[in-house]
Amino acid sequence: MSIYQNIISTIQQSTYKLTPQRETILKILVDNVNEHLSAEELYFILKEVNPDIGLATVYRTLDIFYELKILEKITFGNGIAKYHLRQTFNNSMHHHLICTRCHNIDTISNPIFTKLIKYVNSEYGFEVQDNTIAIHGICEECKNNEDLNNEIR
Ligand SMILES: [Zn+2]
Ligand SMILES: [Zn+2]
Incomplete structure (x- = not known):
């Protein structure tokens, strides 16, 4: 199907x-x-x-x-x-790295996250709604721009 x-x-x-x-x-x-x-x-x-x-x-x-x-x-x-x-x-399985500055979404695939979701499920009886994990932060590009701006100042 x-x-x-x-x-x-x-x-x-x-x-x-x-x-x-x-x-x-x-x-x-x-x-x-x-x-x-x-x-x-x-x-x-x-x-x-x-x-x-x-x-x-x-x-x-x-x-x-x-x-x-x-x-x-x-x-x-x-x-x-x-x-x-x-x-x-x-x-397929990927997880999300979300940049809070430019709102870009990068994807990562690593079985460690799937293990983490299974662990949360079995250890805490907590049913994970989304089967992906989202990590919020600053992406490499934004981080580099930030460093550049600091150097100029
Ligand atoms: Zn995705
Ligand atoms: Zn960014």
Whole structure:
């Protein structure tokens, strides 16, 4: 079963209806499986495909998909969120290094994080919602710019 078919059946088994709008939004998410998209970025792509779907529908659909555990959500301190398909759908696993200054997302893959999630689950009986770990900080580029500015001063 393809990722797309797999997710379609997840929606069909839920209490939510599979509307044509939701199908279109899902297709974009599947096509951009390696991207981290905000609602606005997704809306921008969507406008080319179907200009009749509004931003409010995009927000609502992303909320529903997140609730159905179809999506992973990466949140920034400023209220912005980015999404991609839950990685269990395509059997890949990366985690997020989030720069709080330029809002860049770097990805890292290391089995140590998967072990950590399993540990939290078994040791604390705590069900981890997102199967990725997000680490917030300052990226290398921003750090270098900062050093440069300090030298100039
Ligand atoms: Zn990611
Ligand atoms: Zn940065």
